[in-house]
Amino acid sequence: AQSVTQPDIHITVSEGASLELRCNYSYGATPYLFWYVQSPGQGLQLLLKYFSGDTLVQGIKGFEAEFKRSQSSFNLRKPSVHWSDAAEYFCAVAASSYNTDKLIFGTGTRLQVFP
């Protein structure tokens, strides 16, 4: 069965530092991968998505993610974190290649940013 693992429950970084949030997936075919962000008390917002092609994808708010098939990973990165990036981040994968109308979410990584 498809699954998504986010190994880090909570990450703390200083403002201006670089950031990498880890995501590993289990999927039999070419995955459709997503990163969503949830600010406190809000719903989720799509940051970026990967379907095919260039393995480095750019998203909103200065985020990027790299798809590495050999490592089954889709890590989210940002070169310089801002205090407003404090939020919870969710990685997600489409349920299957023939059932792409559902997403499977990871358990999330909470990002705390210190000034």
Next chain:
Amino acid sequence: NAGVTQTPKFRVLKTGQSMTLLCAQDMNHEYMYWYRQDPGMGLRLIHYSVGEGTTAKGEVPDGYNVSRLKKQNFLLGLESAAPSQTSVYFCASTFDPYEQYFGPGTRLTVT
């Protein structure tokens, strides 16, 4: 253009009571979803719909029912609430399966 709205924002129920959560979207989306979010468990899909008049079970459907009588509305019902249904409920919609637009959530407490 309000996007995805959810009613109510907060609710407290006693065990055994029933209630309906309303999700409305004004983007003419075909797909709509109900999730629950619990600490350390991410989002889990309860039910979803791929079009008006259709519904399907997700990962955790037990204890919930849904209806999609109108394209813009997706209702989630709890017939007999249990403390295990204390959670934050999110609705989402999309025109294709890939970019889901989320509502602000409903915080439900069952005592």
